[in-house]
Amino acid sequence: MISLRNIKNLNFDSIPIDDSWNTGKNTELKMHRIHAYPAKFPAFITTKALSYAKRERIKVKRIADVFCGCGTVAFEAKRNDVNFWGCDINPVATLIARVKSHNYQxxxxxxxxxxxxxxxxxxxxxxxxxxxxxxxxxxxxxxxxxxxxxxxxxxxxxxxxxxxxxxxxxxxxxxxxxxxxxxxxxxxxxxxxxxxxxxxxxxxxxxxxxxxxxxxxxxSDAKEISSTEIVTRNFLDDTIAIPKVDMIITSPPYVISYEYADLHQLSTLWLDFADDYRDLRNGSLGSLYHVYKFEKELKRLNDTGSKIVFRLLGEDKNKAKYVAKYFLDMQKAIHKCYEMLSEKGLAVFVIGNTEYRSVRIDNAKHLAESMQSSGFKKIYITKRKISKKILTPYRDDRGCFTTDKNGRQVYAEEFILIGRK
Ligand SMILES: C[S@@+](CC[C@H](N)C(=O)[O-])C[C@H]1O[C@@H](n2cnc3c(N)ncnc32)[C@H](O)[C@@H]1O
Structure with a gap:
C-alpha cells in the first residue's frame, strides 16, 4: 500500500498488485448472486475494508455506499450488524439492493x-x-x-x-x-x-x-438488527438528505464503460420505471449522453483531468466532452463524500482505468487528486487483480466477453484508494 503525497509524480502503473485484496477467505453467499449486475464488486472488499477500519480503530456504526449498485455493501453491512445508507440512480439497482437488505420468512x-x-x-x-x-x-x-x-x-x-x-x-x-x-x-x-x-x-x-x-x-446468516436505507436518487442532487456516516465503501462508475440505463432497459420497461429507458441516462455518471456547456466548465477540472481531456481533444472532441463531464461530476461526488463523513471517518473507493483510442483514461489518478483537494488525509493507494471468474479480460467485436486474446483487452486490475477525514 502506497501513501500518496505527490500525485503528479506517481506512476500509477508502477503500483504493485497487493495480493491481500485479490481474493476472499470464504465463498460468496448465494444472496450476492440473486440478480446479474454489471461491475458488481466482490463481497470480500467490504470485509477487508471493515478489517482495515478496525485496525485504524474506527468505530463503524454506519456505512454508506453512494453508488450502491446491486447492494453488495448493503448486504455485507447487514451481516456485520452495521447501519447502512445507500444511493443509486438506477431503480433496478436499488430494487436488488433492497431485496438483499431484508430477511424473509x-x-x-x-x-x-x-x-x-x-x-x-x-x-x-x-x-x-x-x-x-x-x-x-x-x-x-x-x-x-x-x-x-x-x-x-x-x-x-x-x-x-x-x-x-x-x-x-x-x-x-x-x-x-x-x-x-x-x-x-x-x-x-x-x-x-x-x-x-x-x-x-x-x-x-x-x-x-x-x-x-x-x-x-x-x-443467509444476516440478522435484520441494523437499519438500512436505500434511496433511488442522483447522488449529486443537492436536495437529497444525506446522513453522517463513519465509513464509505463504494465503487464509482468508470467513464466509457457501462451504459447502465441501456443495459437494464428490459427491467426498466417491464417494471414501469420509465416509459422510455433513455430517460434514465440523465444524471448517470459516465454516461455518454450528457449535453452541457463544455468550454465554460473546463477550467474547473483538476490537473489530471485537464491533461487527459486535452489529449482526448486531439482524438475526438465529443468523447473529450463526455470524459470532462464525468471528471467534473466525480470531483463533486468526492467532495460530497468528504462532507458526509464524520470526524476522522474513512472512505474506501474502488476504481479502474479505461482507455480510448490509445489515450489512457486514468480514473484512479483523477480520483486520488480529487480526494486530496477535497481535504482527505492519509491517502493510501493499492492495486488489486480482477478475478478472471468475474471478468474475462477480452471482448470480441460484438462486445461479448471472450477468452480469445485477439479481442479488445479490458482492464484486468483496479485500484483501491483509502482516505481519512
Ligand atoms: C460500479 S457500479 C457499483 C457496483 C456496486 N459496488 C455493486 O457491487 O453492485 C456504479 C453504480 O453507480 C451508479 N450511478 C451512476 N451515476 C450515479 C449517480 N449520479 N448517482 C447515484 N448512482 C449513480 C450506477 O447506476 C451503478 O450502479
Whole structure:
C-alpha cells in the first residue's frame, strides 16, 4: 500500500498488485448472486475494508455506499450488524439492493410463490396486447414470451400485497429472467439482438429463479438488527438528505464503460420505471449522453483531468466532452463524500482505468487528486487483480466477453484508494 503525497509524480502503473485484496477467505453467499449486475464488486472488499477500519480503530456504526449498485455493501453491512445508507440512480439497482437488505420468512415466501403459480395457471387470458405494447418491448420479445411475461407480471401483482418486501422479492426474481426470455444476445454488454436465439421458457425460468432466491435467503446468516436505507436518487442532487456516516465503501462508475440505463432497459420497461429507458441516462455518471456547456466548465477540472481531456481533444472532441463531464461530476461526488463523513471517518473507493483510442483514461489518478483537494488525509493507494471468474479480460467485436486474446483487452486490475477525514 502506497501513501500518496505527490500525485503528479506517481506512476500509477508502477503500483504493485497487493495480493491481500485479490481474493476472499470464504465463498460468496448465494444472496450476492440473486440478480446479474454489471461491475458488481466482490463481497470480500467490504470485509477487508471493515478489517482495515478496525485496525485504524474506527468505530463503524454506519456505512454508506453512494453508488450502491446491486447492494453488495448493503448486504455485507447487514451481516456485520452495521447501519447502512445507500444511493443509486438506477431503480433496478436499488430494487436488488433492497431485496438483499431484508430477511424473509421461508414459509411466507413459499406461500406467495404457490399463490403466484396458481394465479398464473388459472389466468389463461392474455394480459396486455402485443400489438399495443411499448415498441421497445416488442423489439426485444416475440409474441409468446411477451404474453407469458405479461401473465406472470399480472400474477405477481395479484398474489402479493400492494406494498412491502415480499412484493420486491418476486419482482426482483421476475426482473432477472427478462433477458433469457428475450432476443438479447446472451452475455453481451451491448444491447443487441441475437437472431438465432430461442427464448427460454418463462415459467420454468421464474420457478428456478425463485428457488435459487429462496435458497439464498435460507443460507443467509444476516440478522435484520441494523437499519438500512436505500434511496433511488442522483447522488449529486443537492436536495437529497444525506446522513453522517463513519465509513464509505463504494465503487464509482468508470467513464466509457457501462451504459447502465441501456443495459437494464428490459427491467426498466417491464417494471414501469420509465416509459422510455433513455430517460434514465440523465444524471448517470459516465454516461455518454450528457449535453452541457463544455468550454465554460473546463477550467474547473483538476490537473489530471485537464491533461487527459486535452489529449482526448486531439482524438475526438465529443468523447473529450463526455470524459470532462464525468471528471467534473466525480470531483463533486468526492467532495460530497468528504462532507458526509464524520470526524476522522474513512472512505474506501474502488476504481479502474479505461482507455480510448490509445489515450489512457486514468480514473484512479483523477480520483486520488480529487480526494486530496477535497481535504482527505492519509491517502493510501493499492492495486488489486480482477478475478478472471468475474471478468474475462477480452471482448470480441460484438462486445461479448471472450477468452480469445485477439479481442479488445479490458482492464484486468483496479485500484483501491483509502482516505481519512
Ligand atoms: C460500479 S457500479 C457499483 C457496483 C456496486 N459496488 C455493486 O457491487 O453492485 C456504479 C453504480 O453507480 C451508479 N450511478 C451512476 N451515476 C450515479 C449517480 N449520479 N448517482 C447515484 N448512482 C449513480 C450506477 O447506476 C451503478 O450502479
Amino acid at each position: 421461508q414459509g411466507r415466501l413459499k406461500n406467495y410463490f404457490d399463490s403466484i403459480i396458481s394465479t398464473y395457471s388459472s389466468s389463461y387470458k392474455y394480459r396486455g396486447s402485443y400489438n399495443e405494447a411499448n415498441e421497445r418491448i416488442k423489439h426485444w420479445y416475440e409474441r409468446k414470451p411477451f404474453h407469458e411475461l405479461s401473465r406472470l407480471k399480472y400474477s405477481i401483482d395479484i398474489a402479493l400485497p400492494k406494498r412491502g418486501k415480499y412484493r420486491l422479492f418476486f419482482f426482483c426474481a421476475f426482473s432477472n429472467i427478462l433477458k433469457s426470455a428475450s432476443r438479447w444476445l446472451t452475455k453481451s454488454i451491448k444491447p443487441q439482438i441475437d437472431p438465432e436465439k430461442e427464448a427460454g421458457d418463462v415459467l420454468t425460468g421464474f420457478k428456478d429463479q425463485c428457488l435459487f432466491m429462496m435458497n439464498a435467503n435460507h443460507e
